[in-house]
Amino acid sequence: MNVWKMAAAAGSQLIGTADKNGDVWLETGEVVMTVITGITIVFSMLVLLCLIILIFGKIMDAASGKGKKEKTETPKTAPKTVKKEKPTPVAEEGVSPSVVAAIAAAISCILGKGKFTIRKITRSSSRKAWGSTGAAENVRPF
Template sequence: MPNVALLALEASDGTVVLTSITLVFAMLIALCLIIMIEGKIFDSINHKPAKPQAPKPQKAAPKAPPKPAPNPQAPAAKAENGAIPGEIIAAISAAVASVMGEGAVIHGIRRVAKSGKGSRRGAWGDAGVREHTTPFM
């Protein structure tokens, strides 16, 4: 004999479910409206127009004669005996200073020998493999 208590549903059960679903969706819509209104308030505070305005045409000013093109720079000098050129050292030093700060000290710059194995990863991939496979000290 089936359990009669499980099969009996009251009319209030359906009402509770429908009320709950309606309340959840109403709150979601209210939250969307609140966020949208806040966005418009903050845009008006920041004086940002909602739509970009077309640029206004300016009066034609007398055109100045074009400046002559600067002399082309000489290509970076090749360093003899496989040394690193000074321009490359300056660029590396500037990059280190911008990342590490002005107090950074560079102890040496050397070329990394190309691997004779013909790695498919390239120099950066090989450096990553070496870094992550070196045992911790």
């Protein structure tokens, strides 16, 4: 439905001048008004959506927060079954011997022939090199 044709038929138009083919011609002031109206409506619509999603997110967070609390209480009563592994001399606690072996193998591959000694293996506090490489690999195809 062409609102301009309807408006023209009714003898009143919202904005601009419509010719017999239904083409609308706008004066400068009317163009400015259309631009302001358009930007305002698009922003209002998306701001409204933004607010609704924010509120909705808070509600969902609150709902899932309750669930989490209930869940976190249960492990306290559970018996400790995890065995404490002996830390290897060079690696910090939490780095398993298999990880140490993998690191040693990787270093050996890079250095080639000859002996080497690993003095210390610690976790880096910043983004991990392997993590960065993995993320880079994953975003490259996009």
